[in-house]
Structures are given as C-alpha cells and as structure tokens.
Amino acid sequence: MSIRPIKVLLVDDHPLVLEGINSVLETYSHIEIVGAASSVKQALEIATQTQPDVVMMDINMSDINGLDAIELFKEQHPRARLLMLSMHDSKEYISTSVMYGAFGYVLKDVSTNEIVSAIETVASGETYFSTGVSDALLTQTNKSPLTTREQAVLVLVAEGVSSRIAAQILDISIRTVETHRKNIKKKLNIKTTVGLTRYAIENGLINV
Amino acid sequence: MSIRPIKVLLVDDHPLVLEGINSVLETYSHIEIVGAASSVKQALEIATQTQPDVVMMDINMSDINGLDAIELFKEQHPRARLLMLSMHDSKEYISTSVMYGAFGYVLKDVSTNEIVSAIETVASGETYFSTGVSDALLTQTNKSPLTTREQAVLVLVAEGVSSRIAAQILDISIRTVETHRKNIKKKLNIKTTVGLTRYAIENGLINV
DNA sequence: TACAATATACCCATAACTACGCAGAACTAG
DNA sequence: CTAGTTCTGCGTAGTTATGGGTATATTGTA
Numbered sequence: 001m002s003i004r005p006i007k008v009l010l011v012d013d014h015p016l017v018l019e020g021i022n023s024v025l026e027t028y029s030h031i032e033i034v035g036a037a038s039s040v041k042q043a044l045e046i047a048t049q050t051q052p053d054v055v056m057m058d059i060n061m062s063d064i065n066g067l068d069a070i071e072l073f074k075e076q077h078p079r080a081r082l083l084m085l086s087m088h089d090s091k092e093y094i095s096t097s098v099m100y101g102a103f104g105y106v107l108k109d110v111s112t113n114e115i116v117s118a119i120e121t122v123a124s125g126e127t128y129f130s131t132g133v134s135d136a137l138l139t140q141t142n143k144s145p146l147t148t149r150e151q152a153v154l155v156l157v158a159e160g161v162s163s164r165i166a167a168q169i170l171d172i173s174i175r176t177v178e179t180h181r182k183n184i185k186k187k188l189n190i191k192t193t194v195g196l197t198r199y200a201i202e203n204g205l206i207n208v
Numbered sequence: 209m210s211i212r213p214i215k216v217l218l219v220d221d222h223p224l225v226l227e228g229i230n231s232v233l234e235t236y237s238h239i240e241i242v243g244a245a246s247s248v249k250q251a252l253e254i255a256t257q258t259q260p261d262v263v264m265m266d267i268n269m270s271d272i273n274g275l276d277a278i279e280l281f282k283e284q285h286p287r288a289r290l291l292m293l294s295m296h297d298s299k300e301y302i303s304t305s306v307m308y309g310a311f312g313y314v315l316k317d318v319s320t321n322e323i324v325s326a327i328e329t330v331a332s333g334e335t336y337f338s339t340g341v342s343d344a345l346l347t348q349t350n351k352s353p354l355t356t357r358e359q360a361v362l363v364l365v366a367e368g369v370s371s372r373i374a375a376q377i378l379d380i381s382i383r384t385v386e387t388h389r390k391n392i393k394k395k396l397n398i399k400t401t402v403g404l405t406r407y408a409i410e411n412g413l414i415n416v
Numbered sequence: 417t418a419c420a421a422t423a424t425a426c427c428c429a430t431a432a433c434t435a436c437g438c439a440g441a442a443c444t445a446g
Numbered sequence: 447c448t449a450g451t452t453c454t455g456c457g458t459a460g461t462t463a464t465g466g467g468t469a470t471a472t473t474g475t476a
Contacts, residue, residue, distance in 0.1 A: 355452060357453060357454095358452090383456055384456095387453085388454095
C-alpha cells in the first residue's frame with residue numbers, strides 16, 4: 001500500500017453499478033475515485049486528465065467493444081492497469097482479454113469486498129481474477145481456443161447470418177464457412193446453431 | 209406521499225447493483241429499504257417477513273425467470289407492487305410483464321433519480337415506465353404478443369431443442385411446432401432461429 | 417528447411433428448417 | 447350461442463445445416 005491513494009477510474013454505462021462501486025469504495029481512504037465514465041471515449045478523456053492507476057471497466061460498453069477498449073487504453077494510457085468487470089463468466093473471453101493486456105477480471109456478482117482486493121492487487125502490479133474466473137481459466141488452458149478466423153465466423157453465425165451470406169461477407173467459399181462451423185462445434189463440443197449463439201453471447205463476442 | 213415510509217424490497221443477483229440502488233435510496237427518508245435478496249426464492253421469504261410495498265426486481269434472475277417470478281409474487285404477495293429492472297429495452301417483454309401484473313418497468317441505465325420517481329409512482333398505485341420503455345410500449349401496442357403456447361415453443365427453440373424433440377416434449381405434432389415457429393417469427397418480425405434465440409435471451413425467457 | 421497449425425475448398429447423404437397455404441377443434445368473451 | 451382467437455395438424459417444395467471424409471495452399475516457427 002503506497003503513501004498516496006490508488007487513483008481509480010470507473011467505466012460502466014449503468015449508473016447504478018457506478019453508484020454501487022462508488023459507494024463501496026468511498027469508505028476506503030487508500031482508494032480515490034478520480035472519475036466515472038459512461039463510455040469508453042469519455043473514459044479515455046478523463047484518463048488523460050487524471051492519470052488513474054487503475055481503470056475498472058465493464059467489458060460490455062455500448063460504444064466500443066471490450067477488447068478494442070483494452071487496446072485503446074494500452075496505447076494511450078500504458079501505465080493504467082485495466083481491471084475488467086463482467087456480468088458473465090466468459091471463459092474464452094477471459095484468456096483473450098489477458099492477452100490483450102488486462103490485469104484482472106472480476107465478475108459483477110462478486111462480493112463488494114472483493115472489489116477492493118482486486119483493485120489493491122492490480123494496483124500493485126499483479127494480476128487478479130475472481131474465484132469463478134480462475135476456474136474458468138484453468139479449465140480453459142488445455143483446450144484449444146478458437147482461431148481468429150473461426151471467431152469471425154462464429155460472430156457472424158451468432159448474429160444470425162446464414163453460411164451463404166457469411167461466405168459473401170468474408171469473401172470465401174461457403175464450403176469454407178461450413179468447415180469452420182463444423183470445427184468450431186467440434187472444439188466447443190456444441191451441437192446446434194442455437195448453442196453457438198448462446199456461447200457467443202455468454203462470452204461477449206457479440207452484444208445482446 | 210404517505211405518513212409512513214414506502215417499504216422497498218430489492219432483488220438482484222448483482223451485489224454492486226444492490227449497493228448502487230441502496231446508496232441512491234438511503235438519502236430519502238420517505239423510502240425504507242426493508243431487504244435485499246439475491247434470488248427470487250429468498251425474496252419471497254423476505255417479503256413474507258417484511259411485507260414490502262414495492263418489490264424492485266431484476267428480470268434476469270438466475271434461479272427463476274422473470275415472468276414466473278412475477279406470477280409467484282402476485283400469488284404470494286398480491287399487495288406488493290412489482291417494479292421490474294432490466295438491462296435491455298425488451299420490447300415485447302414489457303407488455304407481457306404488464307399483463308403478468310408488473311406495475312412498472314425501469315431500465316438499468318436510467319439516471320439514479322429516476323429510480324426514486326419510479327418507486328414513488330408505483331407505490332401510489334400507478335404504473336411507471338422509463339422513457340425508453342414507453343417508446344417501446346407505444347410501438348408495440350398494436351402488435352399482438354405471443355400466446356402461451358408460442359412462448360413455450362420459443363423457449364424450447366431457444367434452448368437449442370429441434371422441432372422434432374420439441375414436439376415430443378410438448379406432446380404435439382412436429383407440424384404444429386413448425387407452425388408455431390412460423391407464427392412467432394411473423395409476429396416478432398424475426399427471420400432466423402438465431403434471432404429467436406437472441407430474442408429469448410434479451411427478454412429473459414431463458415437464462416443464459 | 418521442415419513440421420505444425422491454419423485457412424481454404426470440395427463431396428455426399430441425411431436431417432432439419434422455411435415458406436407458402438389450408439383447415440378443423442377447442443377455448444374465450446360478449 | 448356466435449364470433450374471434452388459439453391450438454392443433456397437414457402438404458409440398460425448396461433451402462439450409464449436419465456430419466462423415468479428404469485435400470491443398472499458406473503461414474508461422476522451431
């Protein structure tokens with residue numbers, strides 16, 4: 001714990017969640033909330049002014065998607081540690097977000113105290129993952145994740161695009177799209193298109 | 209505004225949201241939070257003990273789905289006014305939930321002050337819908353909602369069950385299931401099965 | 417360079433879904 | 447009881463998806 005308080009920037013488009021985090025954190029003197037943003041763009045601006053140590057951000061922001069948001073922060077504010085907040089236990093998304101440079105991943109249904117631990121840990125330079133998340137990561141590591149192309153196909157499928165149209169969009173043969181679909185299902189052990197859709201939603205690959 | 213404070217029971221499985229609402233409401237002396245539950249079952253128990261005037265509940269609870277939860281409350285606590293909280297602007301769900309007996313519908317991204325107005329309005333016996341919701345209702349009123357049977361089919365479809373299996377489950381002909389699917393799509397103006405799945409998830413008909 | 421992984425593409429048979437339309441039975445409200 | 451809605455069921459034809467393989471560029475990297 002350093003002499004000066006940990007400067008935290010909150011980013012979430014749900015005022016009630018912001019209010020909740022605020023309310024939890026304001027009782028701690030070693031944590032200072034330097035700002036609250038309801039969009040990624042706004043968050044980037046506030047970060048420029050306030051130079052936060054930790055940015056606590058919802059992965060489901062409406063203006064910019066989670067992974068892109070991480071990238072933007074890494075570019076523009078490399079010193080800020082990113083702590084991602086999520087509604088879901090987004091298995092695959094977690095490892096991806098770590099690769100993108102997130103320092104931690106917390107589920108929104110964690111106990112309020114855990115938020116404090118997460119912020120302290122991330123501020124100290126270590127990584128933090130809430131309980132459910134660690135399990136997800138562990139069970140995930142030995143399973144091969146989807147390739148970039150497969151993810152692209154999955155997103156289209158989950159958006160309701162038929163294989164034929166997806167092929168047009170990606171400018172590949174419909175056969176290829178079908179092969180990808182086949183491989184994705186095999187990897188994820190999912191049998192139906194509906195299952196793919198739900199998987200994509202759960203893992204934040206598309207916005208509901 | 210009555211002499212005694214409005215007794216409010218909060219139901220949400222996200223501690224941060226509970227904390228947020230709590231934090232907003234605790235500054236108002238005419239509103240008293242008599243309990244906070246993280247599941248519908250727990251909420252029903254607390255309601256028995258505390259007899260709340262208003263129950264403010266997330267439509268996406270993990271133990272019991274939104275519509276069933278409304279029904280349970282209407283049965284067991286008919287005097288409590290239900291104010292539903294939702295992440296999404298769930299078009300049809302809104303009118304359905306009203307039919308089921310909800311007194312109001314508020315989006316989670318509303319300003320914190322609006323929560324107070326909503327509670328006051330609902331407590332007085334009137335209905336309350338936040339801005340985005342009213343629009344959705346207006347554009348919806350002339351469209352017929354899904355029938356009970358259609359909803360049943362939709363749920364099965366969205367769970368990834370094939371028409372053939374759904375027919376077995378409902379003990380009807382596969383033709384009938386197909387007809388229902390056809391009519392559902394027509395009513396909702398949705399073209400693909402994936403669209404139906406997403407619709408069901410958005411509207412809390414199934415749990416992700 | 418050579419191996420592994422990835423992305424690409426095709427074939428075939430079967431299963432499932434889609435889109436039209438039509439219509440009787442059962443239930444509900446006035 | 448009548449009218450309207452809902453639930454039920456069928457036909458036909460066409461489209462799409464599934465689950466088996468197989469196979470060839472390309473790419474990354476050890």
